[in-house]
Amino acid sequence: MAIEWGKIWRVARSKGLTAAAYLLGTTVALGIANQLSEGWVAKAARFVEYKIDPPYVLASVSEPLEITKDGIWLRNTGSDADFYKAEYREENKRIFNIKAFPGSYLIAFRRNWNGNQEQAQKILRFEKSGEEVGFSLVSTDWVGLKDLAEAGDEGGASIPTPLEPSPAAPPSPGALSRTRWTATPSDFATLAFIGDRAARSILAIALAEVGTSERGRPDERMRIIEYWSAIPSVHAPTIELPWASVFINWVVAKADVSSPQSPRSEAWRQWGTEVSFSDARPGMIAIYQRRGGGTQPQRYMVGIILRKRDGCTDVIAGNVVDRVVITCVSGVPLDVRWPVAQRPAMSPAE
Structure with missing residues (x-):
């Protein structure tokens, strides 16, 4: 298992020397153990690495964006799975640090606008952790949740909204x-x-x-x-x-x-x-x-x-x-x- 010094240095800057030393020691120890275990230790190493230094992408928007609480959602474009709530940190109003493995996603942003909640959707693709992906969000990208409800969208398993019915209530036919x-x-x-x-x-x-x-x-x-x-x-x-x-x-x-x-x-x-x-x-x-x-x-x-x-x-x-x-x-x-x-x-x- 190769030592990635760039990653060690990034952890040292962001989380301190103790975390960096722990990551370095763990990498060395697991590398030795992996030679004796036919590779299963590598899986454990990736799990430890993810916990200490999870992969992420920087999503930047063209204009300052005031997103709602839980305002970023992801959906893997390689499957039919539903959206899930993203783990993210707001660096500022234009850059959002989102925890995600490299790949292709449908990303949904939520904002409050003139007293209403709106949602915009874009394709997010990145190949390695730490990349910055820019989005130009214009007015026509946004759709109001009330407009969706009036069109007959009763919510469901995609992105929970205050407008959706109780989970126990079955959807109306044709909803x-x-x-x-x-x-x-x-x-x-x-x-x-x-x-x-x-x-x-x-x-x-x-x-x-x-x-x-x-x-x-x-x-x-x-x-x-x-x-x-x-x-x-x-x-x-x-x-x-x-x-x-x-x-x-x-x-x-x-x-x-x-x-x-x-x-x-x-x-x-x-x-x-x-x-x-x-x-x-x-x-x-x-x-x-x-x-x-x-x-x-x-x-x-x-x-x-x-x-x-x-x-x-x-x-x-x-x-x-x-x-x-x-x-x-x-x-x-x-x-x-x-x-x-x-x-x-x-x-x-x-």
Whole structure:
């Protein structure tokens, strides 16, 4: 086991000579023992090293950021795991020292803004401990937790919020959770396991649009106007018109598959061929019935299936908090649809 003098010196400066001497002595002793133990001591050494000098990354933001208590959360992008609360130290209002192993994460920042809590999400990648990773956070990166709640996100296991129901309360049918507007490598990795060309194209096109916002840059706003090109009956669309189904029409058309050409989500129930939920695969279209409000007690939602989870299904959907998102919809959909009569080709893994 090699002695890393740079690490010894860093511990001496940050935690004192006693801690540095302990780390040095432990490294030497375990190195000798490791020669006699066929390597198992190396695992113990890494555990001791982690406790004394844990790996970390410095997250720096472009403008001073007043985060909330427990204001930084991480999610490993290489898995389908949920967010977890990060251990971090605030160096100043622009630099945050976050304990984490080198890798790729989805990082979520929380702040209070004009009396409301807001959340921004970015991809965090670093290769070695101590690296500094910069983030430019602009106004359109932030989404209010109240806006998420109004869109039907009832919290769930992603990032606990004061707005979520009691953990004992089951989610409403069609409720949203884990809503995010950043696609991760594990999302794109799903494409490799889709055997059907049309399903793979539909999902790939949709994933590339995640994060597009009607509050975003001019090119994003124009992109949403472009979605309406899939609905020829609408000649003068505006950014204010509901575009949830419009987005799915555009994605399907881009994949060279015919679509209902309707801005109404329920139109998808008459499109293509019905598929049982047990046979539903990534890239298929799911239609949900959700609780409405006022004079509209029920409403529909349409999305492109990304993956199934326990109790909910990740779908890519448009016009949720004014953008394209990935969100987990609870319960079983009313319909799962596919544009061809035959069952789509299974992936090699199936």
